[in-house]
Amino acid sequence: xxxxxxxxxxxxxxxxxxxxxxxxxxxxxxxxxxxxxxxxxxxxxxxxxxxxxxxxxxxxxxxxxxxxxxxxxxxxxxxxxxxxxxxxxxxxxxxxxxxxxxxxxxxxxxxxxxxxxxxxxxxxxxxxxxxxxxxxxxxxxxxxxxxx
Numbered sequence: 001x002x003x004x005x006x007x008x009x010x011x012x013x014x015x016x017x018x019x020x021x022x023x024x025x026x027x028x029x030x031x032x033x034x035x036x037x038x039x040x041x042x043x044x045x046x047x048x049x050x051x052x053x054x055x056x057x058x059x060x061x062x063x064x065x066x067x068x069x070x071x072x073x074x075x076x077x078x079x080x081x082x083x084x085x086x087x088x089x090x091x092x093x094x095x096x097x098x099x100x101x102x103x104x105x106x107x108x109x110x111x112x113x114x115x116x117x118x119x120x121x122x123x124x125x126x127x128x129x130x131x132x133x134x135x136x137x138x139x140x141x142x143x144x145x146x147x148x
Contacts, residue, residue, distance in 0.1 A: 008032070 008028060016024040047054050 009025065012021060012024050012028065043054050046057070
């Protein structure tokens with residue numbers, strides 16, 4: 001979490017006013033935690049099926065995120081504010097997030113959060129999952145998740 005969460009948190013002052021920093025930080029960490037849980041569970045299934053596939057999917061996602069960052073993220077010039085100080089409503093924030101770099105950086109952060117945790121602990125978690133579940137058992141051309 002120290003490697004991919006720190007850049008996202010360090011970008012918060014560029015997007016939020018000082019009085020909204022704690023709220024923005026709490027939302028970022030809550031979504032990141034949820035993404036870690038879901039990503040770990042989904043990739044454990046993927047790792048059991050084919051462990052190299054987890055690596056290649058992460059590599060493709062990271063390349064896509066790199067291109068999104070190169071295209072949409074621009075450094076602001078010295079003294080330039082990212083948001084006008086007179087408007088901070090929810091609708092204004094949503095509109096601006098799709099037009100500005102918040103959307104692309106949030107998208108890349110969330111996308112990498114879904115895949116990043118399993119890369120760190122794939123063996124440990126997949127062994128636990130193999131003992132707990134019979135993954136994707138084929139029966140009559142359908143896939144079932146059968147609890148053991």
